[in-house]
Amino acid sequence: MPHVTPLNSLSFARFSSQLAGAGVAFSVGPFVVSLKSSITSVAEGVYQLYGEYPLIAGGADRFVDYYLALEQSQGLRRWHRPQVKFSYDGLHPFKPLPLNQALPLFEWGLNWCVASQMHSYLLIHAAVIERNGVAIILPAPPGSGKSTLCAGLVSRGWRLFSDEMAIISMADGQVVPCPRPIGLKNESIQIMRDYEPQAVISRASLDTIKGTVALMKAPSDSIRRAAETARVGGIIFPRYQTNAEALMTVRSKAQTGLYLADNSFNYSVTGARGFNMLAEVVDGAACLEFTYSRLDDAVRIFDALEWSA
Amino acid sequence: MSPSGWCLASGFDPLYKGWDGETLLYDQFSGDTHVVDDLCMAIIELLAKGCLSEEQILKKIVQYIDVDPGIDFDPVVQQRLAALVKLNILQCPT
Numbered sequence: 001m002p003h004v005t006p007l008n009s010l011s012f013a014r015f016s017s018q019l020a021g022a023g024v025a026f027s028v029g030p031f032v033v034s035l036k037s038s039i040t041s042v043a044e045g046v047y048q049l050y051g052e053y054p055l056i057a058g059g060a061d062r063f064v065d066y067y068l069a070l071e072q073s074q075g076l077r078r079w080h081r082p083q084v085k086f087s088y089d090g091l092h093p094f095k096p097l098p099l100n101q102a103l104p105l106f107e108w109g110l111n112w113c114v115a116s117q118m119h120s121y122l123l124i125h126a127a128v129i130e131r132n133g134v135a136i137i138l139p140a141p142p143g144s145g146k147s148t149l150c151a152g153l154v155s156r157g158w159r160l161f162s163d164e165m166a167i168i169s170m171a172d173g174q175v176v177p178c179p180r181p182i183g184l185k186n187e188s189i190q191i192m193r194d195y196e197p198q199a200v201i202s203r204a205s206l207d208t209i210k211g212t213v214a215l216m217k218a219p220s221d222s223i224r225r226a227a228e229t230a231r232v233g234g235i236i237f238p239r240y241q242t243n244a245e246a247l248m249t250v251r252s253k254a255q256t257g258l259y260l261a262d263n264s265f266n267y268s269v270t271g272a273r274g275f276n277m278l279a280e281v282v283d284g285a286a287c288l289e290f291t292y293s294r295l296d297d298a299v300r301i302f303d304a305l306e307w308s309a
Numbered sequence: 310m311s312p313s314g315w316c317l318a319s320g321f322d323p324l325y326k327g328w329d330g331e332t333l334l335y336d337q338f339s340g341d342t343h344v345v346d347d348l349c350m351a352i353i354e355l356l357a358k359g360c361l362s363e364e365q366i367l368k369k370i371v372q373y374i375d376v377d378p379g380i381d382f383d384p385v386v387q388q389r390l391a392a393l394v395k396l397n398i399l400q401c402p403t
Binding site for chain 1: 324326327328329331332333335337340342343344
């Protein structure tokens, strides 16, 4: 096991100074990010949420997948409704956002980088959790409770692969972990504060396009085991329904495949390889729907799932 | 074969995988993905060998899936043909 130096081996003062200067590079699952920012809330948030991620030592020869920067807009915007700009390799793919959304913008921007670049993987919009070498993909439309369920399960021993994206290797069909902070929205923030009081949750950003948003740090074990891939054992569509009894039902495999294709970031550019991989993943997985209203019920039922690698 | 029959759409180049009476189908030409039922797949497989009239399709399908003699199968096949045209998998007879 190679020795890993975590980002928080730097003092916060040194980290924030480096972040504002040449930038700080750290690895996030299968890729390396270099981030520059002189915004205090970004330094605080990244240090809090990414402190345990492997630091990539400086030097011109280091390999970096994404050079990112978050900087405050200049001109009059410095004093009136300050904004933050996201840049990727010097380009600005998005309009600036209010400064209090700098940390979520980092997450959204990083999602965009991965989704638009990593075509040696099939990328599907879904959360992924793992236990005993078996990954469970949780695809779901917004509002289905996917992130809350994912946060609840990883707070109770499931390993976090991703809250946002299933990253499936085109070479062998294994899911690749990319454990990043879980995006919690609106009432889910308080639900998770109550459910897991030990959880590290960032300051909330108000009035974003998704409402109030906060980020929950990935569990330490998930960060540490980010190189351990897993095969897909289940594809479970969660649906939060007020007062519903927890219920798992079988779902059509073909319809599951169609949903995943429609909700893939890059299926359309991967052609026949993407289809074949999608069909292989669906073929080998149990396809289910899960309705729930209480996290404890969900944890109990997921814990009882009997799959082995 | 006369171009006046039912034919697969020009360029249609499918990959597919079926489970429990449904098939996930990817057209490499258009890049579209669909779910079709077994009857649609039977029609697609028939037309992959060449264009056919509706009568010929019906006759072959009835033999192929052993339909009970009392059942009026015409509307069922017509509905599938129309659905496959809508998905740009089949071309209407001209």
